[in-house]
Amino acid sequence: MAEDQPKPVGPDLGQGIALAQLPDGGKLVGHVGDDEVLLVRRGAEIFAVAAHCTHYHGPLVDGLVVGDNVRCPWHHACFDLRTGEALRAPALSPLACWTVEQQSGKIFVREKRAEKETTVRVGRSGTVPEKIVIIGGGAAGFAAAERLRRVDYQRSITMLSDDDAPPVDRPNLSKDYLAGTAPEDWVPLRPDSYYPDNAIDLRLKAHVASIDPRAREVALADGSKIPFDRLLLATGAEPVRLSIPGADQPHVHTLRSLGDCRAIIARAQTARRVVVLGASFIGLECAAALRTRGIEAHVVAPEKRPMERIMGPQMGDFIRTLHEEHGVIFHLEDTASAIDGKWVKLKSGAELEADLVIVGVGVRPRTQLAEAAGLSVDRGVVVNAYLETSAPDIFAAGDIARWPDPHSGESIRVEHWVVAERQGQTAALNMLGQREKFTSVPFFWSQHYDVPINYVGHAENWDDIAIDGDIPAKDCVLRFNRKGRTLAVASIYRDLESLEAELAMENVSA
Numbered sequence: 001m002a003e004d005q006p007k008p009v010g011p012d013l014g015q016g017i018a019l020a021q022l023p024d025g026g027k028l029v030g031h032v033g034d035d036e037v038l039l040v041r042r043g044a045e046i047f048a049v050a051a052h053c054t055h056y057h058g059p060l061v062d063g064l065v066v067g068d069n070v071r072c073p074w075h076h077a078c079f080d081l082r083t084g085e086a087l088r089a090p091a092l093s094p095l096a097c098w099t100v101e102q103q104s105g106k107i108f109v110r111e112k113r114a115e116k117e118t119t120v121r122v123g124r125s126g127t128v129p130e131k132i133v134i135i136g137g138g139a140a141g142f143a144a145a146e147r148l149r150r151v152d153y154q155r156s157i158t159m160l161s162d163d164d165a166p167p168v169d170r171p172n173l174s175k176d177y178l179a180g181t182a183p184e185d186w187v188p189l190r191p192d193s194y195y196p197d198n199a200i201d202l203r204l205k206a207h208v209a210s211i212d213p214r215a216r217e218v219a220l221a222d223g224s225k226i227p228f229d230r231l232l233l234a235t236g237a238e239p240v241r242l243s244i245p246g247a248d249q250p251h252v253h254t255l256r257s258l259g260d261c262r263a264i265i266a267r268a269q270t271a272r273r274v275v276v277l278g279a280s281f282i283g284l285e286c287a288a289a290l291r292t293r294g295i296e297a298h299v300v301a302p303e304k305r306p307m308e309r310i311m312g313p314q315m316g317d318f319i320r321t322l323h324e325e326h327g328v329i330f331h332l333e334d335t336a337s338a339i340d341g342k343w344v345k346l347k348s349g350a351e352l353e354a355d356l357v358i359v360g361v362g363v364r365p366r367t368q369l370a371e372a373a374g375l376s377v378d379r380g381v382v383v384n385a386y387l388e389t390s391a392p393d394i395f396a397a398g399d400i401a402r403w404p405d406p407h408s409g410e411s412i413r414v415e416h417w418v419v420a421e422r423q424g425q426t427a428a429l430n431m432l433g434q435r436e437k438f439t440s441v442p443f444f445w446s447q448h449y450d451v452p453i454n455y456v457g458h459a460e461n462w463d464d465i466a467i468d469g470d471i472p473a474k475d476c477v478l479r480f481n482r483k484g485r486t487l488a489v490a491s492i493y494r495d496l497e498s499l500e501a502e503l504a505m506e507n508v509s510a
C-alpha cells in the first residue's frame, strides 16, 4: 500500500552501533540510507529486516518476536526474520532483509539482500496435480493462488470469480476507501499484471453454476466446463437482503464488492443523510466512513447495544458513545418496516428521511454450489482439519468453511479476513499433498474513526469478561472467559497483549 515514507529514524546502521545498544532479545529501529531497518538480536544472532509490515505498514518494532519470527502489532501478520518471508497473512509480501556484520563490539548493517524468488518449497511426494481450480476471487481464493505460486507450483491455476473486479482488499471498502481517505490504487490486492505474469488464469464475471465431483469438473453459467484435479471452494458470503417493501430501490445498497462500494460512493456525492440498517461491524464502519464525508448518519438496529453479542455490554456501550461523539444517531431496539421513497419507516412508527440507505444486517455463506454437489453442509461447508470437504480432492476455505477449531474445541465458521487468507494458504499446501492442519487462532480487526479494535480467539458465549485498563480511554484488554479459560481477547491500543494472548492460545487446545 502506497504511503508517504517518513524521514528515516534512529541511528545510521551503516555507520554501526555498539553491540551493547541491542541487548539479547532486544529490538531497535535505525536506518540505512532512506530505508528504515529493524534490528533484532537473539543471542549471538542479529537480524536486519524492513521496519514496517508489508500489509498496512505496521511498526514491527512494536510487535512480538517469537523464535526466529516477528509478528506485526496491527493485524498479526508474521515474518521470518532470516528470510523476510511473509509466513502468515494478512501480509502476503516478504520483508526486505539486510546483511549484518559484527566487528570490534559494533553492529554494522551492510547491503540489502536480493529477494529470493522462492523461499518455501513444498515436498514433491505424491502426485502433483496438473490442474487446480479455485472458485472465488476473494481473500481465500487469492491467498491460495498466491501461495501456490510462491511455493513454486508450476502447473495450471484457474481462478473463477463472478465479480467484475480482480481480488480487492475488501476490509478497506467500509473504511478508508469508503471514507474517501484512501486512493483507489490501495484497493486491488495485486496489480492486474500480476495474474498473467504468474500464469494465473483469472476469469472475471465467470459464475460457476455447478460442480460435478465425480467427473471432476465445474460448469460455468455460460455452459463451458473446466476440469480439475483439485478444487478449492472459496465462494465467501453474500449480504442478507431485506424483504421489506421498498428495499429494491436504487438508493438502497448492500456492501460486499468494489462495485457495491463505488455505487455507494457515487450516491454519497450528493447524499445528505444515510440510514444504516444494522449495527454490525460493516454497518457501523460505513456510518463512520460516511460521517468522514460529512453525511448525517442514522443507525437502526434491533439490539439494545451495538455489537454486544460479540464484544459484550461494556465494549458495546463504548462503541455507541464513540459513534455518538462523531454525530451518529442511533435508533436501537427498532427495525425498518418499509422504505417508502425517501423515508425509512420503523416498526416503532418513527420515520427517518434518507437519500441513501445501507443494509448491513449480516451475510449468508454462499454454500449453494456445495449443497447441490452433495457436499456435507451444516451452516457452512463442513471441512476437516486439513480443510478437505466430504468430497475427495475438493477443499473449502474462508467465510463458507466450518472447521474444527482446536482452540475452542468447537466446529466454527467465521467471517474474518485473516482467517480466510490463512485458510486459503493452508488449503493451497494441502492441495499439493501436504498434510498441514489449520490451527490458526482466529483473529479480526475493526476500525471506527481512529479507534482500532483487535479481537483474537473465538467466544460465542462466556461466563465473565475481565477488563484490564480503561475502555473509554481507549486503552484496554477484555478477556472473555469460560470455565476458567480465556477464549477470546478484545483490545484497543494494547497490541502487544493481543499478540501475547494469541501466542498463549496457540499453545492451548480444548
Ligand SMILES: Cc1cc2nc3c(=O)[nH]c(=O)nc-3n(C[C@H](O)[C@H](O)[C@H](O)COP(=O)(O)OP(=O)(O)OC[C@H]3O[C@@H](n4cnc5c(N)ncnc54)[C@H](O)[C@@H]3O)c2cc1C
Residues within 6 Å of the ligand: 135, 136, 137, 138, 139, 140, 141, 160, 161, 162, 163, 170, 171, 172, 173, 174, 206, 207, 208, 209, 234, 235, 236, 237, 255, 256, 257, 282, 366, 369, 397, 398, 399, 400, 414, 415, 416, 417, 418, 420, 421, 443, 444, 445, 446, 447
Ligand atoms: C466491506 C467489508 C469490510 C470488511 N472488513 C473486515 C475487517 O475489517 N476485518 C475482518 O476480519 N474482516 C472484514 N470483512 C470480512 C472479510 O472481508 C471476509 O471474511 C473475507 O473477504 C472472506 O473471504 P472469502 O474468500 O471467504 O470470501 P470473499 O472475499 O467474499 O470472496 C468470495 C469470492 O467468491 C466469488 N464467488 C462466489 N460464488 C461464486 C460462483 N458461484 N461463481 C464464481 N465466483 C463466485 C465472489 O465473487 C468473490 O470473488 C469485511 C467484509 C466486507 C464486505
Ligand code: FES
Residues within 6 Å of the ligand: 053, 054, 055, 056, 057, 058, 072, 073, 074, 075, 076, 077, 090, 091
Ligand atoms: S499492518 Fe501488519 S498485519 Fe496489518
